[in-house]
Every structure is written in C-alpha cells, then in structure tokens.
Amino acid sequence: MRLLILGTGSMANSHAKNFAEIEGVTLAGAVDVDPGRAEAFRAEYGIERAFTSLEEALAWGDFDAVANVTPDSIHHATTLQCIAAGKHVFCEKPLAANYEDAAEMADKIEAAGLVGMVNLTYRNVAQLQAARKLVTSGQIGKVRHVEASYLQSWLVSKMWGDWQTESRWLWRLSKKHGSNGTLGDVGVHILDFVVYGTDTEIDEVFCRLKAFDKAEGNRIGEYELDANDSFTMTVSFTNGALGVVHSSRWATGHVNELRLRVYGDKGAFEVVHRHDGSKLLVCLGDDVETAVWKEVEVEPVATNYQRFVEAVKQGKTLEPSFRHASRLQKAIDLANITESDRREHRLTA
Missing domain, CATH: 3.40.50.720 (NAD(P)-binding Rossmann-like Domain)
Incomplete structure (x- = not known):
C-alpha cells in the first residue's frame, strides 16, 4: 500500500x-x-x-x-x-x-x-478489547450500570508544557480558534471507550459544561479562554444500561487517564489506561459474593494503523469506521445542545 x-x-x-x-x-x-x-x-x-x-x-x-x-x-x-x-x-x-x-x-x-x-x-488498549469480550461472551451478564472518566491535569501541571505561553495548548481553550473544549477534544475518545467496551450504542444524553476562570478577563493575548474545561454527562444506552461519563483538564494528579467501570448482573470489570500503563480488573463467578477483584493479564493487540492496512488489503472497512465516528459526533453535538436547553436528547429520534 x-x-x-x-x-x-x-x-x-x-x-x-x-x-x-x-x-x-x-x-x-x-x-x-x-x-x-x-x-x-x-x-x-x-x-x-x-x-x-x-x-x-x-x-x-x-x-x-x-x-x-x-x-x-x-x-x-x-x-x-x-x-x-x-x-x-x-x-x-x-x-x-x-x-x-x-x-x-x-x-x-x-x-x-x-x-x-x-x-x-x-482501541489500541489491549485491556479494553479483552474487557469487551467479557460483555460479548456473556460473562458479566446484562450490563446495568456504567461509569467512565477521562482525566487530564495539563491546566494544573506543566508536565505537558506551559499552557499559558504555548499556542499548541491555548487554542484548545478558545472557541474562536476552533476548539469545542474538553468535550470536543477528548469527548470522542471517552465515548468510544464506553460504547466499544460495553458493546452498545448511546441512546440519550444530558450534559453540563464548564469553563473555569483561568486568567485576567479570561484572555491571554489573542486567545479568549471560553471553551469548556470539564463536562459531566448522563447517558442511557440501547442495551438498557444507565451511565455517567465525565472529563476534566483540572484533574490534579492525573496526567492522562481513561477509566471504565461496567457492572452486569453476573459480574463486573474495570479498565484503567494511564500514561504509564494499563490494567484490567474483574469481579466474576464466586468472587462476586465476596467482592474480590483480580487483575487479568492480556496480550497486545493490533493497532489501528495495522488494521487500516489490513482493511485496505481486504477491501473491507474495519472498525472504527466513519459511520461509527459519525454516531459519536452526533452524541457530542447533542451534548452541546443539552447544555443550552437543559433537557435530555435522544440520538435515535
């Protein structure tokens, strides 16, 4: 190719x-x-x-x-x-x-x-792919409740650079410079993490967005600092589950962390992906009665890059596809609307 x-x-x-x-x-x-x-x-x-x-x-x-x-x-x-x-x-x-x-x-x-x-x-996180198999195989039963978060700390730490002086960060804080804030930047990642890990789709969303005071007049040079820094979202899924999803750039102590907890009527799992590694924890079988969680070791998986090459070779689109990404974008668009009209919106209407 x-x-x-x-x-x-x-x-x-x-x-x-x-x-x-x-x-x-x-x-x-x-x-x-x-x-x-x-x-x-x-x-x-x-x-x-x-x-x-x-x-x-x-x-x-x-x-x-x-x-x-x-x-x-x-x-x-x-x-x-x-x-x-x-x-x-x-x-x-x-x-x-x-x-x-x-x-x-x-x-x-x-x-x-x-x-x-x-x-x-x-999608390159092997622990997420292994967790999805717990759902598709029926090992955790019917999914009832979901918790997910994407936490970053670059507004309170210089580990990634100084956002107050570097344009590569400042544009992400300004609507005028094309930013849809945390929701637009990493919302698509955490929503994909959720729907892929739970093998379902989003049905309804309600979201609150917040841009915090960050500088005098919330402006640094040409940048108006008005894009959202944090969001909290309630979600219902097509499989009947209920969930909460949230993200922030003010998450002190978290460089770049995605977390997904999924609870079924037979078991549960937690995926944690951090800048320094990933983990899959499960509570299954007899451990459900004693609330014992065990870490599961998993093998590496093919990357999106490798899978795209394979898809071209086969002449057949693999996931994540344009169609899937468009559904995630619909959820993000509706989440923005819910901040304005203060009511839940259904994606499938």
Whole structure:
C-alpha cells in the first residue's frame, strides 16, 4: 500500500512512524502548506515526495490511501476530495466538526466502496478489547450500570508544557480558534471507550459544561479562554444500561487517564489506561459474593494503523469506521445542545 500523509503536525509523526513499520507500506508522499515543513518531514521519514497542497498531490496520484492528519476543521473538505479521487482514508479524530459533515463523509465513502477508518487511538488498549469480550461472551451478564472518566491535569501541571505561553495548548481553550473544549477534544475518545467496551450504542444524553476562570478577563493575548474545561454527562444506552461519563483538564494528579467501570448482573470489570500503563480488573463467578477483584493479564493487540492496512488489503472497512465516528459526533453535538436547553436528547429520534 502506498500512503500519502496529509498534514505534518505533531500527530503526523505517530502516523509516519507506525505506518513505516508495517510490512508492505510505502510512505509515498507528504503534504503541508509550509514548503519547509513538508520537505523536513519528507526527509525525516524517507518519504518519496513532498507537496504543498492536496490538489498537487492528487494530481500526481501515485498512492492508494491517505492518512488525514489535518486540523479538525478541515477533515471534511479534504476527505471528500480524497474520496472523489478514489483514495482510501484513515482520518484523525474527530471525523468532522459536526454530525452533518461526519454523516456526509460516511455516506460518500461507503457509496464509493472505499475504506474509511478513524484513528480512535484507545482501541489500541489491549485491556479494553479483552474487557469487551467479557460483555460479548456473556460473562458479566446484562450490563446495568456504567461509569467512565477521562482525566487530564495539563491546566494544573506543566508536565505537558506551559499552557499559558504555548499556542499548541491555548487554542484548545478558545472557541474562536476552533476548539469545542474538553468535550470536543477528548469527548470522542471517552465515548468510544464506553460504547466499544460495553458493546452498545448511546441512546440519550444530558450534559453540563464548564469553563473555569483561568486568567485576567479570561484572555491571554489573542486567545479568549471560553471553551469548556470539564463536562459531566448522563447517558442511557440501547442495551438498557444507565451511565455517567465525565472529563476534566483540572484533574490534579492525573496526567492522562481513561477509566471504565461496567457492572452486569453476573459480574463486573474495570479498565484503567494511564500514561504509564494499563490494567484490567474483574469481579466474576464466586468472587462476586465476596467482592474480590483480580487483575487479568492480556496480550497486545493490533493497532489501528495495522488494521487500516489490513482493511485496505481486504477491501473491507474495519472498525472504527466513519459511520461509527459519525454516531459519536452526533452524541457530542447533542451534548452541546443539552447544555443550552437543559433537557435530555435522544440520538435515535
């Protein structure tokens, strides 16, 4: 498979490194509007050619698939161009800025018979995939209650850098700069963590959002600090379960942690994924009566990068697909609406 990497920002490095390690993949091209960045990226990863526009790359056309690592707001337009040119697409999350655009992308790539997958990176957590099997095999019985959280501490710690002085963080705090806050940035990750881990879909949502005071006048230079820092969400699922999902950038002591607790009528599990490792804890069988939890060791799983390559080889889309990502975006869009009208919304209406 010959691959074009569209966009050469920080996440593009992960794409280049991971795809380069897969047998049968050739990094054919790289695109960036800045000629210097495009050439530097090309040289660093031994890519065949560099381009300063997608149009230029598509006119050349000597590639099979595109890793779309452009800014969130232009995923829609650039992906539609790639689909029109007959290219498979591996898109960074979120798939689009809103449900309508995401659904159009899903419709068009399916109609074209092309592979469209989204890099929801926490599918790479082996413990989450093992936990899902506890649900699909019936080992924990009927799922009744779900708790999930995504906790980060970069607003109270400089471990990732100084958000007060670095544009790569400040834009995430400003609606004017295209940010939908914590909900838009990591909401898609934790919602995918939940629905994949529980083998179900979201039915109804109600969400509260909060942007806390962070600077004088809540402004630093050109950045208005008005995007949400935290959200709390109540969720009902199509399998009948009820859940709570929350996230914050003010989670002191948590660098980057996803946690999922799922309770069934026969057993339960907890998945914890942190910057320094992951764990799967289970309470099953006789241990249910004594509330004993045991850690389960799991084997590594294929990454999204590897699965995209396999999907292109098979000519069949694997999950997480554009269609799945569009459903997650619908939940996020409705969560934003619930903050305004203060009432629950149903996705399936």
